[in-house]
Amino acid sequence: MTEPSLPSASPAPSRKVAALIVAAGRGTRAGGDIPKQYQVIAGKSVLAHTVERFRAHPGVHSLLVVIGAKDDALAASALPEDVARTPGGASRDASVRAGLDALPRDITHVLIHDGARPLVPDAVIDRVLAALETHPGAAPALTVTDALWRGEDGRVLAPTPRDGLFRAQTPQGFDLTAIRAAHAAHPGGAADDVEVALLAGLDVAIVEGHEDNIKVTLPGCFARAERMLAKGMPMDVRLGNGYDVHRFGPGGHVVLCGVEVPHPRGLQGHSDADVGMHAITDALYGALAEGDIGQHFPPSDPQWKGAASEIFLRHAVGRVAERGYRIANVDCTLVCERPKIGPHAEAMREALAAIMGLEAGRISVKATTSERLGFTGREEGIAAIATAALVSA
Numbered sequence: 001m002t003e004p005s006l007p008s009a010s011p012a013p014s015r016k017v018a019a020l021i022v023a024a025g026r027g028t029r030a031g032g033d034i035p036k037q038y039q040v041i042a043g044k045s046v047l048a049h050t051v052e053r054f055r056a057h058p059g060v061h062s063l064l065v066v067i068g069a070k071d072d073a074l075a076a077s078a079l080p081e082d083v084a085r086t087p088g089g090a091s092r093d094a095s096v097r098a099g100l101d102a103l104p105r106d107i108t109h110v111l112i113h114d115g116a117r118p119l120v121p122d123a124v125i126d127r128v129l130a131a132l133e134t135h136p137g138a139a140p141a142l143t144v145t146d147a148l149w150r151g152e153d154g155r156v157l158a159p160t161p162r163d164g165l166f167r168a169q170t171p172q173g174f175d176l177t178a179i180r181a182a183h184a185a186h187p188g189g190a191a192d193d194v195e196v197a198l199l200a201g202l203d204v205a206i207v208e209g210h211e212d213n214i215k216v217t218l219p220g221c222f223a224r225a226e227r228m229l230a231k232g233m234p235m236d237v238r239l240g241n242g243y244d245v246h247r248f249g250p251g252g253h254v255v256l257c258g259v260e261v262p263h264p265r266g267l268q269g270h271s272d273a274d275v276g277m278h279a280i281t282d283a284l285y286g287a288l289a290e291g292d293i294g295q296h297f298p299p300s301d302p303q304w305k306g307a308a309s310e311i312f313l314r315h316a317v318g319r320v321a322e323r324g325y326r327i328a329n330v331d332c333t334l335v336c337e338r339p340k341i342g343p344h345a346e347a348m349r350e351a352l353a354a355i356m357g358l359e360a361g362r363i364s365v366k367a368t369t370s371e372r373l374g375f376t377g378r379e380e381g382i383a384a385i386a387t388a389a390l391v392s393a
């Protein structure tokens with residue numbers, strides 16, 4: 001890998017560097033209702049994180065984002081108003097060409113970067129800029145450290161030598177005139193700009209990339225990127241509340257916080273009507289700002305009729321972990337005249353602890369009457385209120 005003799009993050013005075021961030025893809029492999037670069041992680045869109053990295057870098061003079069032809073509204077809500085944008089094309093290389101054509105006249109060098117790489121460290125940008133002082137092209141990469149095989153139909157066919165192989169990253173930096181000419185001469189279909197540059201005979205230096213510089217590509221990448229972003233941030237604390245009510249109907253027991261409690265009447269509901277567990281589940285979804293049980297398990301869907309509430313709670317707990325948080329504690333209050341909760345509270349805490357994979361010491365279950373006032377006082381139903389606290393894992 002090239003280690004320039006005089007690495008310098010700040011370009012020479014005659015050099016004017018633009019960051020060209022390509023973000024016109026559809027993100028089909030990542031899934032979701034909107035392209036991956038507009039999905040929110042750690043409080044803002046993937047693309048906004050990416051843009052912020054380059055805007056904050058002293059060696060970058062100008063920034064242009066290439067967006068999908070129909071993504072104006074998404075880009076407007078994802079990016080600060082003063083970030084320059086231009087429409088891209090149907091393939092990555094078409095988007096790069098559109099961006100190169102739209103750069104300001106005084107630009108001499110360009111850093112071409114995937115909008116889907118929101119974690120690019122400053123040091124990687126520094127290394128590319130430094131290598132551009134002595135090369136017309138420079139790009140970050142990592143050596144391959146795992147063994148490589150060729151395989152087919154789930155079976156290994158043969159080992160493949162890994163000597164001299166690199167995993168390519170971005171930003172890939174170039175002399176602007178040279179890369180414009182290389183793109184103009186390229187037939188299309190290149191995976192990246194280094195491929196385009198090589199066909200034009202440009203000398204491209206390899207500088208050291210970074211394991212954090214991941215490209216959000218598959219559904220699991222969002223949580224991974226969010227966890228990595230959270231590492232550099234002060235501890236994040238999130239609180240959520242949940243409230244639920246179920247009315248009494250015929251029956252011989254109620255299920256509360258996972259425990260069957262004998263009672264002359266049962267609770268009615270689409271699922272097993274565990275009002276306490278529902279309130280806790282909603283508190284967890286609330287803390288994540290991910291709606292409520294009804295959104296994840298629509299009552300209109302017959303598959304959830306009579307479903308055990310622990311299915312909902314396990315899902316919410318799973319989402320907490322996927323989003324890079326852990327549960328600090330939950331507190332649930334059941335509001336009813338009868339049955340008496342006290343004798344069952346410990347069993348309820350244990351039942352919740354087992355489902356949530358949490359120590360019982362982080363779970364509180366308590367109860368109150370409403371002094372015979374209101375619907376709970378008239379014993380028409382049971383209400384539950386819950387609070388959950390999450391901290392970044």
Ligand SMILES: Nc1ccn([C@@H]2O[C@H](COP(=O)(O)OP(=O)(O)OP(=O)(O)O)[C@@H](O)[C@H]2O)c(=O)n1
Binds near residue numbers: 024030113
């Ligand atoms: N027509 C395209 C295709 C891709 N890109 C950008 O190129 C980068 C790397 O591409 P990739 O990860 O393959 O993104 P997508 O093409 O969006 O993903 P997918 O192949 O899963 O649809 C992304 O920031 C993407 O937005 C682009 O600007 N214009």
Ligand SMILES: C[C@](O)(CO)[C@H](O)COP(=O)(O)O
Binds near residue numbers: 170191193
């Ligand atoms: C440019 C690139 O990010 C280099 O690793 C990559 O080639 C583009 O993404 P894709 O997944 O290969 O489409």
